Amino acid sequence: MAARMIPGQTAEIAGPKKAFVIPKPEVAASLIKRAKRPLLVVGSKAVETQTMDGDLIDTAIRLHNTGRLQVVATAHIVGEFMKRGAEGIHSMQMMNLGDRLRDPDWRGLDGEGAYDLVAFAGTLYYLEWLVESGLKSFAQDLTTISLSRSYQPNANWSLGTMKADKWKEVIDVIVKSITEDN
Amino acid sequence: MSKKDLKLKIDEFSSAVGSFKGVEIEIGRIYDDSWEEPMGPTPFPSVGTLRNWDRKLLDRYKPFYMPFCDLCCLCTFGKCDLTGDKRGACGITMAAQQSRIVLLACCIGASTHCAHARHMLDHLMEEFGREAPIEVALNTNVEAPNIRLVCGIKPNTLRDLEDALDYVETQLVQLVAAAHTGQEGDNIDFESKAFHAGMLDHVAMEVADIEQITTLGMPKGIPDAPMTELGFGCIDPNKAVIMCIGHNVLPSVDIIDYLMENDLFGEVEIGGLCCTAHDNSRYNTRAKVIGPISWQLRYLRSGIPDLIVVDEQCIRTDILIEAKKLGVPVIATSEKSMLGLPNRTHDPPDNIVADLVEGKAPGALIIEPKKVGEVAVKTVLGVAPTRKDYKPLSGDDIQEMAEHCRNCEECVRACPNNLPIMEAVQQAAEGNFELLGDIYPACVGCGRCESACPENMPLITFFNKGAEERIANEKFPMRVGRGAVQDVEIREVGRGIVFGEIPGVVALVGCANYPKGGIDVAKIAEEFLNRRFIVVATGCAAMDLAMIRDEEGQNLYERYPGDFDAGGLINIGSCVSNAHITGAAIKIANIFAKRPLRANYEEIADYVYNRVGAVGVAWGAMSQKAASIASGCWRLGIPVVVGPHGAKYRRNLLGRKEKDEDWMTYDARTGEEVYTGPVPEHLFYAAETAEEAIVMIAKLVMRPNDTTKGRAVKLSHYIDLHKKYYGTMPDDLQYFVRREADIPFTMKNEILEYLKEKGWVEDKIAIPDPTLLDRMVRRRE
Numbered sequence: 006m007a008a009r010m011i012p013g014q015t016a017e018i019a020g021p022k023k024a025f026v027i028p029k030p031e032v033a034a035s036l037i038k039r040a041k042r043p044l045l046v047v048g049s050k051a052v053e054t055q056t057m058d059g060d061l062i063d064t065a066i067r068l069h070n071t072g073r074l075q076v077v078a079t080a081h082i083v084g085e086f087m088k089r090g091a092e093g094i095h096s097m098q099m100m101n102l103g104d105r106l107r108d109p110d111w112r113g114l115d116g117e118g119a120y121d122l123v124a125f126a127g128t129l130y131y132l133e134w135l136v137e138s139g140l141k142s143f144a145q146d147l148t149t150i151s152l153s154r155s156y157q158p159n160a161n162w163s164l165g166t167m168k169a170d171k172w173k174e175v176i177d178v179i180v181k182s183i184t185e186d187n
Numbered sequence: 188m189s190k191k192d193l194k195l196k197i198d199e200f201s202s203a204v205g206s207f208k209g210v211e212i213e214i215g216r217i218y219d220d221s222w223e224e225p226m227g228p229t230p231f232p233s234v235g236t237l238r239n240w241d242r243k244l245l246d247r248y249k250p251f252y253m254p255f256c257d258l259c260c261l262c263t264f265g266k267c268d269l270t271g272d273k274r275g276a277c278g279i280t281m282a283a284q285q286s287r288i289v290l291l292a293c294c295i296g297a298s299t300h301c302a303h304a305r306h307m308l309d310h311l312m313e314e315f316g317r318e319a320p321i322e323v324a325l326n327t328n329v330e331a332p333n334i335r336l337v338c339g340i341k342p343n344t345l346r347d348l349e350d351a352l353d354y355v356e357t358q359l360v361q362l363v364a365a366a367h368t369g370q371e372g373d374n375i376d377f378e379s380k381a382f383h384a385g386m387l388d389h390v391a392m393e394v395a396d397i398e399q400i401t402t403l404g405m406p407k408g409i410p411d412a413p414m415t416e417l418g419f420g421c422i423d424p425n426k427a428v429i430m431c432i433g434h435n436v437l438p439s440v441d442i443i444d445y446l447m448e449n450d451l452f453g454e455v456e457i458g459g460l461c462c463t464a465h466d467n468s469r470y471n472t473r474a475k476v477i478g479p480i481s482w483q484l485r486y487l488r489s490g491i492p493d494l495i496v497v498d499e500q501c502i503r504t505d506i507l508i509e510a511k512k513l514g515v516p517v518i519a520t521s522e523k524s525m526l527g528l529p530n531r532t533h534d535p536p537d538n539i540v541a542d543l544v545e546g547k548a549p550g551a552l553i554i555e556p557k558k559v560g561e562v563a564v565k566t567v568l569g570v571a572p573t574r575k576d577y578k579p580l581s582g583d584d585i586q587e588m589a590e591h592c593r594n595c596e597e598c599v600r601a602c603p604n605n606l607p608i609m610e611a612v613q614q615a616a617e618g619n620f621e622l623l624g625d626i627y628p629a630c631v632g633c634g635r636c637e638s639a640c641p642e643n644m645p646l647i648t649f650f651n652k653g654a655e656e657r658i659a660n661e662k663f664p665m666r667v668g669r670g671a672v673q674d675v676e677i678r679e680v681g682r683g684i685v686f687g688e689i690p691g692v693v694a695l696v697g698c699a700n701y702p703k704g705g706i707d708v709a710k711i712a713e714e715f716l717n718r719r720f721i722v723v724a725t726g727c728a729a730m731d732l733a734m735i736r737d738e739e740g741q742n743l744y745e746r747y748p749g750d751f752d753a754g755g756l757i758n759i760g761s762c763v764s765n766a767h768i769t770g771a772a773i774k775i776a777n778i779f780a781k782r783p784l785r786a787n788y789e790e791i792a793d794y795v796y797n798r799v800g801a802v803g804v805a806w807g808a809m810s811q812k813a814a815s816i817a818s819g820c821w822r823l824g825i826p827v828v829v830g831p832h833g834a835k836y837r838r839n840l841l842g843r844k845e846k847d848e849d850w851m852t853y854d855a856r857t858g859e860e861v862y863t864g865p866v867p868e869h870l871f872y873a874a875e876t877a878e879e880a881i882v883m884i885a886k887l888v889m890r891p892n893d894t895t896k897g898r899a900v901k902l903s904h905y906i907d908l909h910k911k912y913y914g915t916m917p918d919d920l921q922y923f924v925r926r927e928a929d930i931p932f933t934m935k936n937e938i939l940e941y942l943k944e945k946g947w948v949e950d951k952i953a954i955p956d957p958t959l960l961d962r963m964v965r966r967r968e
Contacts, residue, residue, distance in 0.1 A: 015600045015639060020257025021268045049876045081878035084914025096913065098883070099875050100834070104251040104841045129702065130605055132875060135253035135834045142254055142271050142281045155600075 009166045013130040013155025022141060024151065024163035030175045033124075034182030036150060036162060037074060040122035042113065045069075046102065048128030049080035054154075055169070057177040061127040064180055066091045071184050077102065077114055079128070099128070103136040107144040125160070126152040126176075134159055152176065222341040227787030230339030231354050234361050234383055240789045241379035241822065243959050244796075247849050248840035248870035250378060252285045255837050259284050262368040277368050285837045286377035287366050289814065292836070293381045294363050296815030297388035299500055300763055301355045302523065303435055304395035306499075308348055310437055310556065311402045317346040321401045324408025324671040332773040332784065333393040333766050337386060339786030345401070348394045355387045355394075362387075378840075385818025386788075392816075393766035399436060400670050405469040405760075410676075410749040412669040412758070415468040417476040417733050420662030422458045424491045427571030429563055431459040432483060432506070433498035434762060436466035438520040441560030442496065443471045455567060460486065461501050462726055462761035468667045469760060476665060479727030480809075481632035481699040487513060488648040489658070490579045494567040496559065499523045500762075501698070501810065507549060514574060516543040516566060517550035520559050528552040536561045544569030580645070582620065585652050589616035591642045598646060601639035603832065604629060604702055608636050608646060615649060623653025629704040631807075663733040666744045668725070668760025672771040674778055676751040680721070681779025685798045687897015689753045690904055691888030692721045694768045695728040697805030697813045700832045705731030707830075707877035708806050712743055712756065714881050718904050719753040720888075725765050727807065729758045765816050769823055772799050789960060796824025797852070797957040800888035800901070802867075803827040804880065808836070817871065826867045826887045828880050834873035842868045844922050852891055854955030858967035861953035863891035864922050878912035885909075886923075891957035895928040903931035906938075921945040925952040 010026050012018060027033045037043050045068060051061035058064040062085050069076040069091060076094050078086055083096035095114040097105075105111040106123060113120055123140075125133050130153065137149050137159035151157035154172040156165050164175060200207045229236050258266045264276030269284050279287070312319075321342055323330040331342050334351045342348050362380050365371045371380070399405055406412040422428055431439045439459065446452050458477040459467045467474035477486055480501050486492065487509045495510050499521040503509065507526050510517045519526045531539045531551040536558055542548040543566045553559045580588075589612045598608040606629055611622035627650040636646045651658060683689035693715045695708055705727075712722050712732040724732055736742050747756035751771065759767050776794040777784040784791065795801070803820045805813050808829045814836055817827040821840065829836070843849055844865035852863040866889040874880035885905040893901060902923060909917040921942055924930055926949050930938045958964070 011600075013600060013605065014603075015597070015635075020270055022257065022270045049879075080875035081882065081912045084912070087914055096915070096918070098879055100251065100839050100841060100869075100873055103253070104249075104839070104843070107251065129831050129875060131603070132831045132834055132873075135255070138255070138257075139251060139253040142257070142269075143252060145271050 019158030023158045024160040026165045030178035042120045043074040043122040044120045051127030122148040124150040224785040227785045230786035250838040252838045282374040286374040290381045292811040293384035293815040295811035301391035326673045326675040332770040333389045382822040388815040389819040392763040395763035408671045408673045414664045415472045417665040418661035426456045427567040430492035434462040434500040435498035437556040438559040441556040445560035465761040479699040493571040519552045540565040597639040598636035601635040620653040627654035665733045671767040672751045677774045687893035691800040695724040698809035699727040699807040700809035701807040709735040723757045798892040806830045808833045840870035858964040864952040898929040921947040
């Protein structure tokens, strides 16, 4: 996978602990599939982020429909999911979510227990960078994965920086890999 | 006022005891306590005095840290990796380090306003006399609510303001000292100190604005303050153009005076950027407001200015380099920002003018404002004719340069908002400038893209070219900053605000580091004005909200009155005018509720927190000053919402609405601790989008003291806005509906059904006489 370990914003470099670059999409899919309580965080840029499915909202709905992970829409974008007929999508603002994810006693959006893996996609680059930084230091038992098109150094695992077309292919492989086993 | 100097000098004195010659007796301060209100419990509070109050707030609103850097690099032990549960060589944790940086940011911010106030005060006392009486606003007795509240003094003259500044300076030294290696180690104590810095900042800002309102004839709290013009289009490029940048109005005042005295406004335009522009227009409406801080580079690149005058704060530090590119001299006027220029303060004005006009010197440092006035005007009149042939880059030039784009995407990665700059440049290479024009309104004007470009393309100039037509039409009316809210206005609206019938006060303040351009500020303002909130604005935000027009071509300043009342849009003024916003909240507690004001910080803050539905919004917060302004609001119990870039302040202060135990409040009538629900839910909150911010603001105006009618009004806006922007009902109404009567009448059935599903129990949420202070309990049962 032709991906580079350079951050999406030039100066947003991390400290000594940096994300592992996900070497191939199947690894990301495998991490998600192996998690007991995975959560996909879909940010406010999802509508303008094109994927093989249309946009990232469509892709998130496809993943949601597998029932293998919960999906939470940040900012105000849960309405986009509803417009497209998706049910059961959670809504929580990024700050509220980050604050709860660092709390080991939080029972999750469905009240069923803490998440062990959180994947981020469609976010504002720097906002995800910051929230993952908070989780890196204050939620050390939580695994974070960035599915962003640009390398996110504060996640545990991140896709590398890549061109838009390549990223679409990678995301499609990840989604297929998760859905096919369903 | 409270303190005066006394100096007694006796040249020769003979008595039975003996003869004395040259006797001098000097008494620094005599306490002249003519203010009838008894002294409250916390005059001139020291760093730890209000710690218990801060901890009450910070217990509810725990910091969620988002480290901007995993290292500490402040001492030679370092760099120390603080990631996770590691500690630095001095023992510091990541949490403490983040709050330490917050404290330093707040100290820088507060120091900046304090230094600004001190510089102006020294100058104005020299010009107008130390005993010049202060005059802040019409129909107003409480002239300085922050100073009265914090210091416990009632200033009457300019000299009296010195006492407040002396106090602020002394405290800031203590706070900065606490950040030294091996001092404070507890993150919450660092946070408390940051609150202290914020409180000090509001005192300093109040001093600064009182000084200039008093002596420079700025509007004294008048709702119908005059209109001025704002935008590129308001400057006549056929005149010689002086561009003033910064926050300290003194040099600009003397430029304006010189133009007036010599009848030169027909030949010279004076335009300002950032808060100097606000204050210029408060001084004289013939001074134009070019725009907010983010427009510095783009306005320079227009090639229009013939002279740049900088004072202090928020100036581009590369201004001299930019000016050289234009062939325009720079006059620096502050010791805080000397830019490496030679000090010409004591040179004859005509010598300086000759050097600048002939290009023998790129600029001059002139500390004396009067001399700046004369030199600036004479210089611009000399320079402008030499620049008549100046032409900015043409479309052909830009197309040719764009063809050299290496497709490296470094511009996009350097951009704070990842704008599609590379794509726009590639289109420009094909002769299509449309996307460049689309970038213009979203660009924050930082110029990082240019710095990153390996081909050194002047990309800000490219954006200007793309938006050429738009720029020419950028001309908007703006009501000039009116300064303080009058006491009489507080009496009129106090009840409506405290009982919730006026749904809230939204204060749009701060800088212009927006995620999607200044248009969002205008949208936020319009949404709440339409709903008859009181909207107040300062600084860059007050400019940016002027920039949308309705179908009839009117902007918000034309459509909404300047009264501090429901549906009013009030331009309070520049950055330092922010003190009038907290001042208004303080005055509600004092004038409407008759709470003692003098040195009574905790009680007033407790009142504001529990009763005054005010929310600060700094959508483009960028600076350390914005951090300290916000911090002063937090200590006073006013929540603040920032844009997504505001998360870079390293932490939010967030409540957890589902934790009932966090929301216990005393009922002052009985002493009983009761559950009042999560209001306000957060103290410092970064929203990802403007839509999210709007809904959050509507939620954060709720207070435990709301009457049922008031809560119903607030809930109706919250629900309506949530439906509008999220497309759904809120999923947390059970935390905010206290009893059936709180439910907005038109939504009753829908909401009752929802509440039933959530297992809502009526009266679980109490409506007490709310206080967080044990000592405010009147009677225990």
